Amino acid sequence: MITLAVDCMGGDHGPDVTLPACRQFLEHHPDARLLLVGQPASLQGLVHERASVIAASEVVAMDDPVEVALRRKKDSSMRVAIQQVKDGTAQAAVSAGNTGALMAIARYLLKTLEGIDRPAIATQLPNAQGGATTVLDLGANVDCTAEHLLQFAVMGSALVSVLQERDEPLVGLLNIGEEAIKGSEEIKKAGELLRSAANVGDLNFHGNVEGNDIFKGTVDIVVCDGFVGNVALKASEGVAAMIVGGLKQEFSRSIFTKMAAIVAYPVLSALMRRMDHRRYNGAALLGLRGLVFKSHGSADVLAFEQALNRAYDAARNNLLDRVRARVAHAAPLLAAADAQPTP
Amino acid sequence: MITLAVDCMGGDHGPDVTLPACRQFLEHHPDARLLLVGQPASLQGLVHERASVIAASEVVAMDDPVEVALRRKKDSSMRVAIQQVKDGTAQAAVSAGNTGALMAIARYLLKTLEGIDRPAIATQLPNAQGGATTVLDLGANVDCTAEHLLQFAVMGSALVSVLQERDEPLVGLLNIGEEAIKGSEEIKKAGELLRSAANVGDLNFHGNVEGNDIFKGTVDIVVCDGFVGNVALKASEGVAAMIVGGLKQEFSRSIFTKMAAIVAYPVLSALMRRMDHRRYNGAALLGLRGLVFKSHGSADVLAFEQALNRAYDAARNNLLDRVRARVAHAAPLLAAADAQPTP
Numbered sequence: 001m002i003t004l005a006v007d008c009m010g011g012d013h014g015p016d017v018t019l020p021a022c023r024q025f026l027e028h029h030p031d032a033r034l035l036l037v038g039q040p041a042s043l044q045g046l047v048h049e050r051a052s053v054i055a056a057s058e059v060v061a062m063d064d065p066v067e068v069a070l071r072r073k074k075d076s077s078m079r080v081a082i083q084q085v086k087d088g089t090a091q092a093a094v095s096a097g098n099t100g101a102l103m104a105i106a107r108y109l110l111k112t113l114e115g116i117d118r119p120a121i122a123t124q125l126p127n128a129q130g131g132a133t134t135v136l137d138l139g140a141n142v143d144c145t146a147e148h149l150l151q152f153a154v155m156g157s158a159l160v161s162v163l164q165e166r167d168e169p170l171v172g173l174l175n176i177g178e179e180a181i182k183g184s185e186e187i188k189k190a191g192e193l194l195r196s197a198a199n200v201g202d203l204n205f206h207g208n209v210e211g212n213d214i215f216k217g218t219v220d221i222v223v224c225d226g227f228v229g230n231v232a233l234k235a236s237e238g239v240a241a242m243i244v245g246g247l248k249q250e251f252s253r254s255i256f257t258k259m260a261a262i263v264a265y266p267v268l269s270a271l272m273r274r275m276d277h278r279r280y281n282g283a284a285l286l287g288l289r290g291l292v293f294k295s296h297g298s299a300d301v302l303a304f305e306q307a308l309n310r311a312y313d314a315a316r317n318n319l320l321d322r323v324r325a326r327v328a329h330a331a332p333l334l335a336a337a338d339a340q341p342t343p
Numbered sequence: 344m345i346t347l348a349v350d351c352m353g354g355d356h357g358p359d360v361t362l363p364a365c366r367q368f369l370e371h372h373p374d375a376r377l378l379l380v381g382q383p384a385s386l387q388g389l390v391h392e393r394a395s396v397i398a399a400s401e402v403v404a405m406d407d408p409v410e411v412a413l414r415r416k417k418d419s420s421m422r423v424a425i426q427q428v429k430d431g432t433a434q435a436a437v438s439a440g441n442t443g444a445l446m447a448i449a450r451y452l453l454k455t456l457e458g459i460d461r462p463a464i465a466t467q468l469p470n471a472q473g474g475a476t477t478v479l480d481l482g483a484n485v486d487c488t489a490e491h492l493l494q495f496a497v498m499g500s501a502l503v504s505v506l507q508e509r510d511e512p513l514v515g516l517l518n519i520g521e522e523a524i525k526g527s528e529e530i531k532k533a534g535e536l537l538r539s540a541a542n543v544g545d546l547n548f549h550g551n552v553e554g555n556d557i558f559k560g561t562v563d564i565v566v567c568d569g570f571v572g573n574v575a576l577k578a579s580e581g582v583a584a585m586i587v588g589g590l591k592q593e594f595s596r597s598i599f600t601k602m603a604a605i606v607a608y609p610v611l612s613a614l615m616r617r618m619d620h621r622r623y624n625g626a627a628l629l630g631l632r633g634l635v636f637k638s639h640g641s642a643d644v645l646a647f648e649q650a651l652n653r654a655y656d657a658a659r660n661n662l663l664d665r666v667r668a669r670v671a672h673a674a675p676l677l678a679a680a681d682a683q684p685t686p
Contacts, residue, residue, distance in 0.1 A: 211579070
């Protein structure tokens with residue numbers, strides 16, 4: 001039996017989205033139990049033999065500063081959900097709340113794994129191969145050092161080996177050119193560390209990749225600084241939204257284009273399904289002593305259920321142990337890297 | 344009369360693309376003259392009363408290291424084209440060659456403007472408003488300081504005021520959140536510098552923007568570190584290519600989808616025209632004592648002509664004087680920023 005703790009109050013829509021998603025998830029997973037965390041009055045919409053309510057009187061707002069979420073709202077649904085993971089009553093927690101607050105509370109309650117300085121946020125993005133590329137970090141960390149990037153690569157490899165059942169997933173280092181001499185000093189140093197890790201069998205390192213490789217599917221995992229990853233992700237969402245918006249505009253221009261839209265509709269919706277970002281919802285917070293998944297704040301029922309699926313898969317496949325084992329295996333290298341003075 | 348020096352040998356296709364593009368450009372601009380720079384034997388395809396050949400015996404290859412281009416190929420078409428700008432025989436140079444080599448040679452021959460530490464590469468990207476967003480830097484500079492970002496904002500404002508005739512273009516600072524407290528230390532400092540510049544009337548500063556704002560068209564100019572800008576640009580190209588590839592795939596799946604494609608074709612091609620990246624070809628190298636424009640290496644005839652148009656518009660509207668004037672106006676602030684110790 002897998003038990004997930006769900007912050008039912010988080011996200012833009014709260015229980016209106018989280019409860020129906022939880023119900024669907026339970027129907028699709030007969031071996032799962034859910035702890036529905038939140039204000040009991042708001043959670044009456046879901047009664048299920050494998051769901052129980054855990055009361056939490058407060059809610060972290062999407063715009064609450066980290067300090068408020070962390071220090072003032074000690075009985076928030078987000079915090080109580082993560083506490084379930086700490087206490088061992090749940091194997092993973094899922095929230096669609098404020099990312100900064102989620103990371104801060106998770107870090108405060110669960111602590112980081114030995115050998116990991118900074119937890120990272122990892123998500124999957126669809127690629128042209130029909131598969132998905134895992135990218136980390138996506139904004140939890142700015143000004144990452146080469147050592148942090150090495151840690152991300154190790155943790156990302158564990159994640160992909162669990163979620164996609166690839167034993168030796170291929171890692172690329174995000175850079176502005178494929179040549180090893182490109183990029184900032186920190187990136188060049190990261191390239192060296194990743195090559196060393198590959199030499200001792202800790203990683204399957206491809207080398208540098210560029211922004212477009214994320215969507216080409218050149219590698220399984222793209223490692224980058226959180227600032228860069230966040231900008232790349234949002235820029236990509238911006239382009240996709242512009243193209244979809246443009247399609248709608250062009251198809252609604254006249255009676256003729258509207259007729260064309262009717263004919264093209266099945267084809268376009270097949271494409272939309274394939275690239276539907278909701279299918280990729282559910283980012284992992286990696287590097288903590290417990291599993292926490294983050295859903296998009298604007299997730300709908302389908303998307304939130306997908307985040308629950310992610311957390312379920314991770315828990316069932318012992319992601320935490322896999323990350324721990326990979327980090328332990330790479331420990332001598334991680335320690336050596338950390339001991340080197342940064343130039 | 345506007346005279347442009349064209350590196351006819353540069354780019355993936357060389358004279359096969361550059362010469363037909365030059366011919367079309369001359370037909371569309373009766374007041375323009377072109378200096379066709381390259382190996383004379385390769386340039387016989389274009390004879391025009393307003394075009395003359397300037398011989399250059401060498402060609403910078405797309406994969407030549409910067410040092411080779413700069414020190415060993417002193418008679419390259421790229422270098423001779425830029426030399427024309429230095430000598431005053433042309434008002435701007437255009438090349439589709441290797442970006443690193445172009446920037447290095449341009450910087451070596453032309454030098455940077457007073458008050459500018461590093462030249463930047465600025466390009467325009469289509470946005471959902473139907474307009475274009477100017478982004479800089481796109482990869483000429485990694486590890487930019489706050490002072491560099493301020494310089495980019497000043498130069499970008501001059502570029503947009505010339506090419507889009509907007510007197511006070513709106514500048515956004517690329518960050519991972521809209522709040523002023525977000526981002527790395529360097530970005531926060533850049534935010535402060537940009538606000539100071541806005542306070543004394545040197546800039547029209549909107550505040551922080553995120554990756555998706557590039558394509559939303561929230562601001563006219565997005566300022567960022569070259570590493571970040573390069574990744575954002577390439578990630579965006581990657582998504583667009585994946586969506587277009589997916590459309591082609593879905594529409595060619597069966598006889599029915601192929602029929603749908605025929606019906607939808609005019610609508611889809613209207614969209615493609617609107618978002619055609621070739622229309623946005625021609626990046627400006629800003630901050631030099633002369634005008635240099637860079638075309639995509641893979642540009643076709645239409646795209647390369649567009650880069651020539653950009654250079655022509657810039658020369659006709661005295662971009663160089665406008666940049667100089669803006670930099671001079673902001674000189675006290677730029678100097679004060681430079682004098683501050685970096686934390």
